[in-house]
Amino acid sequence: MDEQLVSDTRLVMKLVSLGHAARNNAKVKVRQPMARVALHLRSDAEAAAAERLREPLLTSFNCKSLERLQDAADVAQVSLTCIHNS
16 A cells, blocks of 8 residues: 555545535535635645645646645635635
8 A cells, every 4th residue: 555645645635524524614615616726735745745735736626736834824714715706
C-alpha cells in the first residue's frame, strides 16, 4: 500500500468535505462552477499533498483554480472559502 497516497487522499477527503460545507453555508450548489477556491493549509506537507491531488480537488469542488492562503485570518469562519462568479 502506498502510504503517501493514503495520507494525501485523507487530506483531500477532508478538504472536499469542508468545501461542500462551505458551499452549503453559502447556498451555492456543487453543480454551479466556481472560478477559484482558496485554501488555508496547515503546512507545506499539506500544500504538497493538495498539489499532488490538484485535479481530483478541482473536480470535486467544480472549480477552475486553487489558491493557498498564507494566513488563517484571511478566512472568515471555515478553513476553505468558496468564491464564485456572480
